[in-house]
Amino acid sequence: MSTTSHRPEATIEADAEVPLIRITRDFDATPAQLMRAHTDPELFARWVGPDGMETKILDWDATTGGRWRYVATRDGEEYGFHGCFHEVGEDRIVQTFTFDAQPDGVALETIWFVELGDGRTRLHAKSLVDSFEGRDQWLASGMDTGVDQGYAKLDALVGDL
């Protein structure tokens, strides 16, 4: 395993032209392992979200046209999320995303995996919403902590798949 070229933290960038967030994060894993960790509900529940959050999957059909719904719990507070899977391809997922407490807000998310060689893969994610205000509120909400802590859990988990 190379230690010099590893980028442990996710890069989170606001697009300059459109209300889009771009995330990249490198993993010591194959695209197939990362796809499995994103599409298998038991695996997904083990890594998604910040530390201390318990995720319970309520509905899950990770196929093109399928649906998903889960509830995350921390300190007795429940946070629900739901969406549909527009596409579940070999190394690409396109899905919608809504936080139940903000039911009018819908993001269109695309996640894809690009092999870097030496058993490493770069995860790319982009999330599109319909206003810069909504996008920037989300960026300011502390979502980077959830992303970094979630991907650290994914990093620890994906090597064993």
Added chain:
Amino acid sequence: MSTTSHRPEATIEADAEVPLIRITRDFDATPAQLMRAHTDPELFARWVGPDGMETKILDWDATTGGRWRYVATRDGEEYGFHGCFHEVGEDRIVQTFTFDAQPDGVALETIWFVELGDGRTRLHAKSLVDSFEGRDQWLASGMDTGVDQGYAKLDALVGDL
């Protein structure tokens, strides 16, 4: 029926800030009638698309988290489309949309109905993509003909529901 206040043609506008298209069109119908014409597959197939296009529904589950797929045929040419229903509410539909010939292009569409009184309703639709180039290509593609001809068929059909 009022003839003075009726707006027979759809208004199609490109948003100035984000890569979004906004459509409005008034109908002599209730929100419930328009919802039915958008969610019942047999009704939907009768009005969607430009004149001369035959629509065959291949998959249809117009519920929150459901999926849809149809093929439109004209002059022996087939055009496939598919997506998922993020939300099917009482007077609002949020869905994804892909033209199969451009599989990487995904639009996030929201359609909602606002009562105007006197049995009339304004349909609002917005369609979000992730680049201005993609949005403007779509606007230049002649989509306004399909929208206007489709809504004229819907106009003729919806009064009988």
